[in-house]
Amino acid sequence: MTSLADTQPQALNFECETGNYHTFCPISCVAWLYQKIEDSFFLVIGTKTCGYFLQNAMGVMIFAEPRYAMAELEEGDISAQLNDYEELKRLCLQVKRDRNPSVIVWIGTCTTEIIKMDLEGLAPKLEAEIGIPIVVARANGLDYAFTQGEDTVLAAMVQKCPEKAVPQEKEERGNSLQKLLNFGRKQEEVKAEESAYHDHPPLVLFGSLPDPVVTQLTLELKKQGIKVSGWLPAKRFTELPVIEEGYYVAGVNPFLSRTATTLMRRRKCKLIGAPFPIGPDGTRLWLEKICSVLGITPTGLAEREAQIWANLEDYLQLIRGKSVFFMGDNLLEVSLARFLIRCGMTCPEIGIPYMDKRYQAAELALLEQTCHEMGVPTPKIVEKPDNYNQIERIKALDIDLVITGMAHANPLEARGINTKWSVEFTFAQIHGFSNARDILELVTRPLRRNHALKDLGWNQLVREEAQV
Numbered sequence: 351m352t353s354l355a356d357t358q359p360q361a362l363n364f365e366c367e368t369g370n371y372h373t374f375c376p377i378s379c380v381a382w383l384y385q386k387i388e389d390s391f392f393l394v395i396g397t398k399t400c401g402y403f404l405q406n407a408m409g410v411m412i413f414a415e416p417r418y419a420m421a422e423l424e425e426g427d428i429s430a431q432l433n434d435y436e437e438l439k440r441l442c443l444q445v446k447r448d449r450n451p452s453v454i455v456w457i458g459t460c461t462t463e464i465i466k467m468d469l470e471g472l473a474p475k476l477e478a479e480i481g482i483p484i485v486v487a488r489a490n491g492l493d494y495a496f497t498q499g500e501d502t503v504l505a506a507m508v509q510k511c512p513e514k515a516v517p518q519e520k521e522e523r524g525n526s527l528q529k530l531l532n533f534g535r536k537q538e539e540v541k542a543e544e545s546a547y548h549d550h551p552p553l554v555l556f557g558s559l560p561d562p563v564v565t566q567l568t569l570e571l572k573k574q575g576i577k578v579s580g581w582l583p584a585k586r587f588t589e590l591p592v593i594e595e596g597y598y599v600a601g602v603n604p605f606l607s608r609t610a611t612t613l614m615r616r617r618k619c620k621l622i623g624a625p626f627p628i629g630p631d632g633t634r635l636w637l638e639k640i641c642s643v644l645g646i647t648p649t650g651l652a653e654r655e656a657q658i659w660a661n662l663e664d665y666l667q668l669i670r671g672k673s674v675f676f677m678g679d680n681l682l683e684v685s686l687a688r689f690l691i692r693c694g695m696t697c698p699e700i701g702i703p704y705m706d707k708r709y710q711a712a713e714l715a716l717l718e719q720t721c722h723e724m725g726v727p728t729p730k731i732v733e734k735p736d737n738y739n740q741i742e743r744i745k746a747l748d749i750d751l752v753i754t755g756m757a758h759a760n761p762l763e764a765r766g767i768n769t770k771w772s773v774e775f776t777f778a779q780i781h782g783f784s785n786a787r788d789i790l791e792l793v794t795r796p797l798r799r800n801h802a803l804k805d806l807g808w809n810q811l812v813r814e815e816a817q818v
Protein backbone atom coordinates (compact mmCIF):
# COMPACT_ATOMS: atom_id res chain seq x y z
CA MET A 351 0.00 0.00 0.00
CA THR A 352 1.36 3.44 -0.78
CA SER A 353 1.20 5.97 1.98
CA LEU A 354 -0.16 9.46 1.51
CA ALA A 355 3.30 10.95 1.14
CA ASP A 356 4.16 8.60 -1.70
CA THR A 357 1.22 9.41 -3.91
CA GLN A 358 2.04 12.11 -6.42
CA PRO A 359 -0.62 14.79 -6.74
CA GLN A 360 -2.05 14.69 -10.24
CA ALA A 361 -5.31 16.49 -10.51
CA LEU A 362 -3.99 19.73 -9.02
CA ASN A 363 -3.52 22.43 -11.57
CA PHE A 364 -0.27 24.40 -11.28
CA GLU A 365 0.35 27.71 -12.95
CA CYS A 366 3.07 30.31 -12.82
CA GLU A 367 2.55 34.03 -13.36
CA THR A 368 4.83 37.07 -13.44
CA GLY A 369 5.94 37.25 -9.80
CA ASN A 370 4.50 40.76 -9.59
CA TYR A 371 3.07 40.48 -6.09
CA HIS A 372 3.30 42.00 -2.63
CA THR A 373 5.05 40.22 0.21
CA PHE A 374 7.33 41.05 3.12
CA CYS A 375 11.05 41.08 2.50
CA PRO A 376 12.66 37.93 3.99
CA ILE A 377 14.83 40.05 6.32
CA SER A 378 11.65 40.36 8.41
CA CYS A 379 12.53 36.94 9.85
CA VAL A 380 14.82 38.72 12.33
CA ALA A 381 11.64 39.95 14.05
CA TRP A 382 10.60 36.50 15.24
CA LEU A 383 13.96 34.76 15.24
CA TYR A 384 15.68 37.15 17.65
CA GLN A 385 12.78 36.57 20.04
CA LYS A 386 12.98 32.81 19.61
CA ILE A 387 16.77 32.47 19.97
CA GLU A 388 17.30 34.39 23.17
CA ASP A 389 21.08 34.71 23.06
CA SER A 390 21.37 35.76 19.41
CA PHE A 391 22.02 39.09 17.72
CA PHE A 392 20.97 39.81 14.13
CA LEU A 393 22.98 42.22 12.02
CA VAL A 394 21.27 43.15 8.76
CA ILE A 395 23.89 44.36 6.30
CA GLY A 396 21.99 46.59 3.91
CA THR A 397 20.78 50.07 3.13
CA LYS A 398 18.27 52.53 4.53
CA THR A 399 15.61 50.83 2.39
CA CYS A 400 15.98 47.67 4.49
CA GLY A 401 16.10 49.75 7.69
CA TYR A 402 12.90 51.60 6.83
CA PHE A 403 11.14 48.36 6.05
CA LEU A 404 12.13 46.66 9.33
CA GLN A 405 11.40 49.73 11.40
CA ASN A 406 7.88 49.94 10.01
CA ALA A 407 7.05 46.24 9.72
CA MET A 408 8.08 45.45 13.29
CA GLY A 409 5.75 48.07 14.74
CA VAL A 410 5.95 48.59 18.49
CA MET A 411 8.68 45.94 18.86
CA ILE A 412 11.30 48.47 17.77
CA PHE A 413 10.89 50.37 21.03
CA ALA A 414 11.82 47.32 23.11
CA GLU A 415 15.57 47.42 22.42
CA PRO A 416 15.45 44.52 19.99
CA ARG A 417 18.54 42.39 19.49
CA TYR A 418 18.87 43.36 15.87
CA ALA A 419 20.62 46.23 14.10
CA MET A 420 21.33 47.51 10.64
CA ALA A 421 24.85 47.75 9.31
CA GLU A 422 24.02 50.56 6.91
CA LEU A 423 26.22 50.59 3.85
CA GLU A 424 27.61 53.94 2.79
CA GLU A 425 28.85 55.29 -0.49
CA GLY A 426 32.38 54.28 0.50
CA ASP A 427 31.35 50.65 1.08
CA ILE A 428 29.65 50.39 -2.28
CA SER A 429 32.64 51.79 -4.16
CA ALA A 430 35.01 49.60 -2.14
CA GLN A 431 36.88 52.57 -0.70
CA LEU A 432 36.24 51.27 2.78
CA ASN A 433 37.43 47.88 3.88
CA ASP A 434 34.44 45.53 4.42
CA TYR A 435 36.29 43.37 6.88
CA GLU A 436 37.40 46.24 9.10
CA GLU A 437 33.96 47.84 9.04
CA LEU A 438 32.21 44.61 10.02
CA LYS A 439 34.80 43.91 12.69
CA ARG A 440 34.23 47.31 14.23
CA LEU A 441 30.46 46.73 14.35
CA CYS A 442 30.70 43.16 15.65
CA LEU A 443 33.08 44.20 18.42
CA GLN A 444 30.60 46.88 19.41
CA VAL A 445 27.79 44.27 19.48
CA LYS A 446 30.01 41.99 21.55
CA ARG A 447 30.81 44.75 24.03
CA ASP A 448 27.22 45.99 24.41
CA ARG A 449 25.18 42.77 24.21
CA ASN A 450 27.61 39.85 24.47
CA PRO A 451 25.50 37.40 22.38
CA SER A 452 26.31 33.70 21.86
CA VAL A 453 25.93 34.09 18.10
CA ILE A 454 25.81 36.93 15.59
CA VAL A 455 23.68 36.28 12.52
CA TRP A 456 24.60 38.32 9.45
CA ILE A 457 21.68 38.84 7.14
CA GLY A 458 22.80 39.51 3.57
CA THR A 459 20.54 41.81 1.53
CA CYS A 460 19.98 42.79 -2.09
CA THR A 461 22.85 45.28 -1.95
CA THR A 462 25.41 42.83 -0.56
CA GLU A 463 24.40 40.46 -3.37
CA ILE A 464 24.75 43.05 -6.10
CA ILE A 465 28.12 44.38 -4.93
CA LYS A 466 29.16 40.76 -4.28
CA MET A 467 30.27 41.27 -0.71
CA ASP A 468 31.79 37.94 0.31
CA LEU A 469 30.04 37.52 3.67
CA GLU A 470 30.58 33.74 3.77
CA GLY A 471 34.29 34.31 3.20
CA LEU A 472 34.65 37.06 5.83
CA ALA A 473 32.70 35.29 8.56
CA PRO A 474 35.07 32.43 9.55
CA LYS A 475 38.04 34.81 9.80
CA LEU A 476 36.18 37.35 11.90
CA GLU A 477 34.59 34.60 13.99
CA ALA A 478 38.05 33.37 14.97
CA GLU A 479 39.20 36.88 15.74
CA ILE A 480 36.32 38.02 17.96
CA GLY A 481 35.49 34.63 19.48
CA ILE A 482 31.75 34.61 18.71
CA PRO A 483 30.17 32.24 16.14
CA ILE A 484 28.87 34.04 13.04
CA VAL A 485 26.07 32.57 10.93
CA VAL A 486 25.58 33.99 7.44
CA ALA A 487 22.13 33.91 5.83
CA ARG A 488 21.36 35.53 2.49
CA ALA A 489 17.76 36.43 3.19
CA ASN A 490 17.39 39.00 0.44
CA GLY A 491 14.47 40.22 -1.62
CA LEU A 492 16.12 39.22 -4.88
CA ASP A 493 15.83 35.51 -4.23
CA TYR A 494 13.26 34.90 -1.52
CA ALA A 495 9.88 35.87 -0.08
CA PHE A 496 8.96 36.58 3.56
CA THR A 497 9.05 33.35 5.59
CA GLN A 498 11.78 31.92 3.37
CA GLY A 499 14.06 34.22 5.36
CA GLU A 500 13.72 31.84 8.30
CA ASP A 501 14.53 28.99 5.96
CA THR A 502 17.86 30.56 4.93
CA VAL A 503 18.79 31.25 8.57
CA LEU A 504 17.93 27.73 9.74
CA ALA A 505 19.71 26.15 6.76
CA ALA A 506 22.83 28.10 7.77
CA MET A 507 22.40 27.07 11.40
CA VAL A 508 22.28 23.38 10.51
CA GLN A 509 26.01 23.72 9.91
CA LYS A 510 26.50 24.88 13.49
CA CYS A 511 24.65 21.96 15.11
CA PRO A 512 27.12 19.72 16.94
CA GLU A 513 27.84 16.48 15.10
CA LYS A 514 28.70 14.32 18.00
CA ALA A 515 28.52 15.37 21.58
CA VAL A 516 30.33 13.68 24.43
CA PRO A 517 27.76 11.30 25.93
CA GLN A 518 27.07 13.39 28.98
CA GLU A 519 26.72 16.63 27.07
CA LYS A 520 24.42 14.91 24.60
CA GLU A 521 22.21 13.90 27.50
CA GLU A 522 22.20 17.46 28.74
CA ARG A 523 21.40 19.04 25.37
CA GLY A 524 18.69 16.56 24.48
CA ASN A 525 17.23 16.84 27.90
CA SER A 526 16.95 20.59 28.25
CA LEU A 527 13.44 20.36 26.83
CA GLN A 528 12.64 17.33 28.95
CA LYS A 529 13.89 19.15 32.00
CA LEU A 530 11.47 21.93 31.30
CA LEU A 531 8.61 19.47 30.90
CA ASN A 532 9.61 17.65 34.08
CA PHE A 533 10.07 20.80 36.14
CA GLY A 534 9.03 20.35 39.76
CA ARG A 535 8.48 16.59 39.55
CA LYS A 536 10.05 13.85 41.60
CA GLN A 537 13.04 11.93 40.26
CA GLU A 538 11.20 8.56 40.44
CA GLU A 539 8.23 9.89 38.49
CA VAL A 540 10.56 11.16 35.79
CA LYS A 541 12.37 7.78 35.66
CA ALA A 542 9.10 5.91 35.33
CA GLU A 543 8.06 8.20 32.53
CA GLU A 544 11.32 7.78 30.63
CA SER A 545 10.50 4.12 30.26
CA ALA A 546 7.15 5.06 28.69
CA TYR A 547 8.99 6.14 25.56
CA HIS A 548 9.32 3.62 22.77
CA ASP A 549 12.77 2.65 21.71
CA HIS A 550 13.13 4.52 18.43
CA PRO A 551 15.86 6.29 16.43
CA PRO A 552 16.45 9.94 17.44
CA LEU A 553 14.03 12.51 16.03
CA VAL A 554 14.80 16.23 15.60
CA LEU A 555 12.10 18.72 14.59
CA PHE A 556 12.85 21.88 12.65
CA GLY A 557 11.01 25.20 12.40
CA SER A 558 10.80 28.17 14.72
CA LEU A 559 7.61 28.13 16.79
CA PRO A 560 6.62 30.02 19.94
CA ASP A 561 7.63 28.10 23.07
CA PRO A 562 4.07 27.16 24.13
CA VAL A 563 3.52 25.52 20.71
CA VAL A 564 6.85 23.70 20.97
CA THR A 565 5.71 22.28 24.30
CA GLN A 566 2.30 21.29 22.89
CA LEU A 567 3.72 19.42 19.90
CA THR A 568 6.41 17.77 22.02
CA LEU A 569 3.72 16.56 24.41
CA GLU A 570 1.54 15.27 21.56
CA LEU A 571 4.45 13.12 20.41
CA LYS A 572 5.18 12.09 23.98
CA LYS A 573 1.62 10.73 24.25
CA GLN A 574 2.52 8.40 21.38
CA GLY A 575 5.70 7.36 23.18
CA ILE A 576 7.96 9.40 20.90
CA LYS A 577 10.80 11.38 22.36
CA VAL A 578 11.88 14.57 20.61
CA SER A 579 15.67 14.73 20.81
CA GLY A 580 15.82 18.40 19.93
CA TRP A 581 14.41 21.35 18.01
CA LEU A 582 16.11 23.49 15.43
CA PRO A 583 16.20 26.32 16.48
CA ALA A 584 16.32 25.82 20.24
CA LYS A 585 15.59 28.54 22.78
CA ARG A 586 19.28 29.34 22.95
CA PHE A 587 21.99 29.04 20.31
CA THR A 588 24.12 27.10 22.79
CA GLU A 589 21.38 24.45 22.97
CA LEU A 590 21.26 23.63 19.25
CA PRO A 591 20.48 19.93 18.92
CA VAL A 592 23.08 17.29 18.17
CA ILE A 593 22.55 15.98 14.65
CA GLU A 594 24.23 12.75 13.69
CA GLU A 595 24.06 10.81 10.44
CA GLY A 596 20.90 8.75 10.19
CA TYR A 597 18.78 10.87 12.56
CA TYR A 598 15.16 11.39 11.56
CA VAL A 599 14.02 14.97 10.98
CA ALA A 600 10.55 16.43 10.43
CA GLY A 601 9.49 19.97 9.51
CA VAL A 602 6.65 21.87 11.11
CA ASN A 603 6.27 24.56 8.45
CA PRO A 604 5.83 24.43 4.66
CA PHE A 605 8.51 27.05 3.88
CA LEU A 606 11.52 25.15 5.20
CA SER A 607 12.60 23.32 2.06
CA ARG A 608 16.22 24.54 2.07
CA THR A 609 16.63 23.54 5.71
CA ALA A 610 15.22 20.10 4.86
CA THR A 611 17.59 19.76 1.91
CA THR A 612 20.59 20.84 3.99
CA LEU A 613 19.71 18.36 6.73
CA MET A 614 19.45 15.56 4.20
CA ARG A 615 22.45 16.39 2.03
CA ARG A 616 24.95 17.85 4.46
CA ARG A 617 24.06 15.98 7.64
CA LYS A 618 22.71 12.76 6.08
CA CYS A 619 19.44 12.89 7.99
CA LYS A 620 16.27 11.08 6.94
CA LEU A 621 13.38 13.45 6.26
CA ILE A 622 9.89 12.42 7.30
CA GLY A 623 7.64 13.86 4.58
CA ALA A 624 4.26 14.56 6.15
CA PRO A 625 1.49 17.14 5.88
CA PHE A 626 2.14 20.03 8.27
CA PRO A 627 0.58 20.16 11.74
CA ILE A 628 -1.83 22.96 10.87
CA GLY A 629 -5.49 22.24 11.61
CA PRO A 630 -6.66 19.05 13.35
CA ASP A 631 -6.53 17.07 10.08
CA GLY A 632 -2.93 18.09 9.35
CA THR A 633 -1.83 17.58 12.95
CA ARG A 634 -3.24 14.06 13.06
CA LEU A 635 -1.59 13.03 9.81
CA TRP A 636 1.70 14.64 10.86
CA LEU A 637 1.69 12.60 14.06
CA GLU A 638 0.58 9.44 12.26
CA LYS A 639 3.30 9.75 9.65
CA ILE A 640 6.01 10.21 12.28
CA CYS A 641 4.64 7.21 14.19
CA SER A 642 4.55 5.04 11.07
CA VAL A 643 8.12 5.93 10.07
CA LEU A 644 9.39 5.18 13.57
CA GLY A 645 7.44 1.90 13.65
CA ILE A 646 4.97 2.89 16.35
CA THR A 647 1.21 2.31 16.29
CA PRO A 648 -0.56 5.61 17.01
CA THR A 649 -3.28 5.59 19.63
CA GLY A 650 -6.30 7.77 20.24
CA LEU A 651 -5.69 10.21 17.38
CA ALA A 652 -8.99 9.66 15.56
CA GLU A 653 -10.96 10.43 18.73
CA ARG A 654 -8.78 13.43 19.44
CA GLU A 655 -9.36 14.84 15.97
CA ALA A 656 -13.12 14.24 16.14
CA GLN A 657 -13.29 16.00 19.49
CA ILE A 658 -11.46 19.07 18.13
CA TRP A 659 -13.79 19.24 15.12
CA ALA A 660 -16.83 19.05 17.38
CA ASN A 661 -15.40 21.94 19.34
CA LEU A 662 -15.11 24.08 16.22
CA GLU A 663 -18.74 23.72 15.16
CA ASP A 664 -19.77 27.31 16.03
CA TYR A 665 -17.07 28.69 13.74
CA LEU A 666 -17.70 26.12 11.01
CA GLN A 667 -21.29 27.29 10.68
CA LEU A 668 -20.03 30.74 9.74
CA ILE A 669 -17.77 29.62 6.90
CA ARG A 670 -19.38 26.49 5.46
CA GLY A 671 -20.10 26.94 1.76
CA LYS A 672 -18.21 30.25 1.53
CA SER A 673 -15.33 30.80 -0.86
CA VAL A 674 -11.80 31.85 0.08
CA PHE A 675 -9.06 33.20 -2.22
CA PHE A 676 -5.39 33.22 -1.24
CA MET A 677 -3.43 35.94 -2.99
CA GLY A 678 -0.25 34.32 -1.70
CA ASP A 679 2.65 35.83 0.19
CA ASN A 680 3.86 33.59 3.04
CA LEU A 681 3.97 29.96 1.81
CA LEU A 682 1.50 28.79 4.46
CA GLU A 683 -1.24 28.97 1.84
CA VAL A 684 -1.55 25.30 0.82
CA SER A 685 -1.82 24.06 4.41
CA LEU A 686 -4.34 26.75 5.35
CA ALA A 687 -6.41 26.16 2.21
CA ARG A 688 -6.45 22.41 2.84
CA PHE A 689 -7.70 23.02 6.39
CA LEU A 690 -10.35 25.55 5.28
CA ILE A 691 -11.62 23.20 2.55
CA ARG A 692 -11.97 20.51 5.21
CA CYS A 693 -13.96 23.11 7.19
CA GLY A 694 -16.43 23.27 4.30
CA MET A 695 -15.12 26.24 2.32
CA THR A 696 -14.38 26.30 -1.40
CA CYS A 697 -11.12 27.69 -2.74
CA PRO A 698 -10.74 28.55 -6.43
CA GLU A 699 -7.16 29.81 -6.22
CA ILE A 700 -4.14 29.42 -3.99
CA GLY A 701 -1.45 31.98 -4.79
CA ILE A 702 1.97 31.07 -3.40
CA PRO A 703 5.38 32.75 -3.84
CA TYR A 704 7.31 29.50 -4.27
CA MET A 705 6.24 25.88 -4.46
CA ASP A 706 8.62 23.05 -3.62
CA LYS A 707 6.59 20.10 -4.86
CA ARG A 708 8.92 17.58 -3.25
CA TYR A 709 9.02 19.07 0.22
CA GLN A 710 5.26 19.77 0.12
CA ALA A 711 4.35 16.47 -1.60
CA ALA A 712 2.39 15.04 1.33
CA GLU A 713 0.59 18.35 1.90
CA LEU A 714 -0.39 18.57 -1.79
CA ALA A 715 -1.63 14.98 -1.76
CA LEU A 716 -3.72 15.75 1.31
CA LEU A 717 -5.13 18.87 -0.35
CA GLU A 718 -6.22 16.82 -3.32
CA GLN A 719 -7.68 14.09 -1.16
CA THR A 720 -9.53 16.64 0.97
CA CYS A 721 -11.11 18.20 -2.13
CA HIS A 722 -12.29 14.78 -3.35
CA GLU A 723 -13.69 13.88 0.05
CA MET A 724 -15.47 17.21 0.46
CA GLY A 725 -16.77 17.07 -3.13
CA VAL A 726 -15.35 20.45 -4.17
CA PRO A 727 -13.21 21.32 -7.19
CA THR A 728 -9.45 21.34 -6.63
CA PRO A 729 -7.95 24.82 -6.44
CA LYS A 730 -5.66 26.28 -9.05
CA ILE A 731 -2.22 26.75 -7.50
CA VAL A 732 -0.60 29.91 -8.85
CA GLU A 733 3.08 30.20 -8.19
CA LYS A 734 4.65 33.68 -8.35
CA PRO A 735 1.23 35.29 -8.78
CA ASP A 736 0.45 38.59 -10.44
CA ASN A 737 -1.57 40.71 -8.03
CA TYR A 738 -3.10 42.81 -10.80
CA ASN A 739 -4.52 39.74 -12.57
CA GLN A 740 -5.61 38.30 -9.25
CA ILE A 741 -7.72 41.36 -8.45
CA GLU A 742 -9.49 40.90 -11.79
CA ARG A 743 -10.16 37.25 -10.97
CA ILE A 744 -11.39 38.12 -7.47
CA LYS A 745 -13.90 40.55 -8.96
CA ALA A 746 -15.06 38.03 -11.55
CA LEU A 747 -15.44 35.17 -9.08
CA ASP A 748 -17.31 37.12 -6.39
CA ILE A 749 -15.21 35.76 -3.52
CA ASP A 750 -16.47 35.76 0.08
CA LEU A 751 -13.07 36.13 1.75
CA VAL A 752 -9.71 37.20 0.35
CA ILE A 753 -6.57 36.43 2.33
CA THR A 754 -4.11 39.11 1.34
CA GLY A 755 -1.45 41.60 2.40
CA MET A 756 -2.05 45.06 3.82
CA ALA A 757 -1.52 46.73 0.44
CA HIS A 758 -4.75 45.29 -0.93
CA ALA A 759 -6.77 44.73 2.22
CA ASN A 760 -8.27 48.20 2.67
CA PRO A 761 -8.85 48.89 -1.04
CA LEU A 762 -10.72 45.58 -1.32
CA GLU A 763 -12.73 46.22 1.85
CA ALA A 764 -13.78 49.59 0.44
CA ARG A 765 -15.15 47.70 -2.55
CA GLY A 766 -17.27 45.47 -0.36
CA ILE A 767 -14.95 42.42 -0.39
CA ASN A 768 -14.09 40.78 2.96
CA THR A 769 -10.36 40.44 3.58
CA LYS A 770 -8.09 38.89 6.16
CA TRP A 771 -4.56 40.17 6.54
CA SER A 772 -2.28 37.23 5.70
CA VAL A 773 0.68 38.21 7.89
CA GLU A 774 -1.30 37.45 11.04
CA PHE A 775 -1.15 33.75 10.22
CA THR A 776 2.62 33.91 10.47
CA PHE A 777 2.63 35.37 13.95
CA ALA A 778 -0.45 33.70 15.46
CA GLN A 779 -0.21 30.26 17.03
CA ILE A 780 -1.70 28.00 14.39
CA HIS A 781 0.02 24.63 14.91
CA GLY A 782 -1.30 21.55 16.67
CA PHE A 783 -4.74 20.36 17.75
CA SER A 784 -5.59 23.04 20.25
CA ASN A 785 -4.69 26.01 18.04
CA ALA A 786 -7.16 25.12 15.26
CA ARG A 787 -9.64 27.41 17.00
CA ASP A 788 -7.21 30.31 16.69
CA ILE A 789 -7.00 29.87 12.91
CA LEU A 790 -10.77 29.98 12.61
CA GLU A 791 -10.96 32.92 14.98
CA LEU A 792 -8.74 34.82 12.51
CA VAL A 793 -10.55 33.60 9.41
CA THR A 794 -14.04 34.39 10.68
CA ARG A 795 -13.22 37.76 12.27
CA PRO A 796 -13.80 39.87 9.12
CA LEU A 797 -16.97 37.91 8.35
CA ARG A 798 -18.32 38.45 11.84
CA ARG A 799 -17.36 42.12 11.87
CA ASN A 800 -18.85 42.88 8.48
CA HIS A 801 -21.97 40.96 9.39
CA ALA A 802 -22.33 43.07 12.52
CA LEU A 803 -21.95 46.30 10.50
CA LYS A 804 -24.07 45.17 7.56
CA ASP A 805 -27.18 47.09 8.54
CA LEU A 806 -25.35 50.40 8.29
CA GLY A 807 -25.42 49.94 4.51
CA TRP A 808 -21.87 51.19 4.06
CA ASN A 809 -20.27 48.21 2.43
CA GLN A 810 -19.33 49.98 -0.80
CA LEU A 811 -17.19 53.01 -0.07
CA VAL A 812 -15.65 53.87 -3.44
CA ARG A 813 -17.71 56.19 -5.56
CA GLU A 814 -16.69 54.81 -8.90
CA GLU A 815 -14.10 52.45 -10.24
CA ALA A 816 -11.13 54.16 -11.81
CA GLN A 817 -10.77 53.25 -15.44
CA VAL A 818 -7.18 52.16 -16.00
Ligand code: SF4
Pocket residue numbers: 375376377396397399400401403458459460461489490491492
Ligand atom coordinates in the same frame (compact mmCIF):
# COMPACT_ATOMS: atom_id res chain seq x y z
S1 SF4 B 1 14.10 43.68 -0.71
FE1 SF4 B 1 16.30 43.98 -0.62
S2 SF4 B 1 16.59 46.20 -0.41
FE2 SF4 B 1 14.45 45.75 0.08
S3 SF4 B 1 14.39 45.51 2.29
FE3 SF4 B 1 14.70 43.49 1.42
S4 SF4 B 1 16.87 43.14 1.36
FE4 SF4 B 1 16.53 45.34 1.67
